[in-house]
Amino acid sequence: MKNPNDEVKPPSKMKYVIIAIVVVIMVGAGVTLALYHPAKSKKVTFYTWWATEGKVAVDKEYAAFHAAYPNLTAVSELKAGAGGSAAKGEILTLIRDGDPPEAFQAHYGPGMLSYVEAASQHSKEFVNMTPILDSMTNVIPEVVEAGEYNGTSFSLPVDMHRGAELYINPNLLYNNSISQLPTNITELLSDSKTLNSALSSTGGGGWTIPGGDGGWDQMQVWEDFFLANSINTTGNATLYDELMYGTLNMHSSTAMKVINETNNDYLTAYGERMHGISTLTWTAVIHDITGSKSGFQANGNWYVNAYDYLNVTAYPMNSSTINTAYDHSHHINLIAMPFPGTKGYFALIDDSVAIPTGPNQATGLTFAKYFSSFAGDKVFTKWKASSYYDNITSPSFYNTPSQWGDYECAVNDSGNSSRWVYQLSDGGMFASQTSSFETDLESLTSASSVSTWNSHLGSVISSEESSWLAGHNLSLGFLGTVSHPFGGYLPPWVHDPVNPGATAAQNTISTVNANNQSTAASSTSSPSIAIIVVGLTSIFLANAVIKKR
Structure with missing residues (x-):
């Protein structure tokens, strides 16, 4: 017990220092809170050719996406043309100019690989979707294989067309x-x-x-x-x-x-x-x-x-x-x-969403992931195409009996890879070769033009092989994986006996943008983080001063 006559000591200077430190830090926290403003709604611009037959479906997808992510709004940048005939060339030009769309529609098959080869840094310029695809469940495997280039994917599927x-x-x-x-x-x-x-x-x-x-x-x-x-x-x-x-x-x-x-x-x-x-x-x-x-x-x-x-x-x-x-x-x-x-x-024809790397990739990736999820897919494919998820159980999932019929065929053929091909006109050839094929074929109007057409066809085929070999040099030279190639077919260069060290089977491609998901998660700032940091800092400094005393 203290003696009443003991001298009462004034507070030490150290205590005043502690109080001053805490006050300064908490004032700083108040400034942080005062300056913080909730993030405004961000816009995701999706470059697409769905101007007519797909517009109803994609507009419903945008509405569902905004409901799931109120701070994000998706809008179309339209380049109309059947099968992307006009949009593909425009996208290629934008990519070559170093100004790609922040999110764009792409076909699976070599169609998507066209963009990777056109980019100056190739795969580094696109978000690597492989980890996301690998984590998906209840999906028809052939759909995924059609968008894998020796096991690496650069876009996420959103439907399954027949x-x-x-x-x-x-x-x-x-x-x-x-x-x-x-x-x-x-x-x-x-x-x-x-x-x-x-x-x-x-x-x-x-x-x-x-x-x-x-x-x-x-x-x-x-x-x-x-x-x-x-x-x-x-x-x-x-x-x-x-x-x-x-x-x-x-x-x-x-x-x-x-x-x-x-x-x-x-x-x-x-x-x-x-x-x-x-x-x-x-x-x-x-x-x-x-x-x-x-x-x-x-x-x-x-x-x-x-x-x-x-x-x-x-x-x-x-x-x-x-x-x-x-x-x-x-x-x-x-x-x-x-x-x-x-x-x-x-x-098969698959529409997909590709996201170039850049300052807007986090919001673009959020859009792509939602669109390709089961929640997004069921909104979109009710109105267009069929779902690539294999757990649909009722014809009422779709607007038309035809969609259900196509879906049943896909599910029944799933696992029988030799029964699948990728349609040439909608992503099954590289973009420039598709354009050449279409232009040349318009000249085939009579028997007298057959020899000219066959000559043009031979040139397109040769050019197609060259584009695939360019992909092979990037370790992206075929669809699917070595153990599960799309359609059960592997092109001859996969097991090249002349240069086995360069074969696609020995996939040495580095992981591109491995931190894309963490980047998306960390791109949103929050005042709670600042408060936690301030609190921990004040406690640390106070304890340090006391111990010093």
């Missing part, structure tokens, strides 16, 4: 005494001849091949015949794979047999086309199909978006709808079927 499809109003067939949908090329060309005879006098035709998409529509017709003829001749799709990689040998009698058959079939279809649509796009002629004014149109399942703006529902070909009398009695006005001769094969 290409090599044929669209027709079955009532047109029924009214012309055709009882069943065609299942092979012989039946298809017989039916188109019948339709052409019935419709040509009124301006219609056995085929609907518009000319306003820069050759994209023509390329779909040619490539679908080529796939069907390849399967019919060889029993598999290897020739199609070789065309994608530029390894197709035009000195091979088998390859040339298939090419010549394809040219003949294409010219037959082209000669029976509806006239007066040379300047129209593919979306502008859908009403001619549904209105029974014209015959078959080769396309992919983005066609089902006619549901959005034409109020037309597409149905898949099955054991019931193959009969045109059934379709007629059930008022079905649009059938989506595998291109005759390709049943059992899935021609």
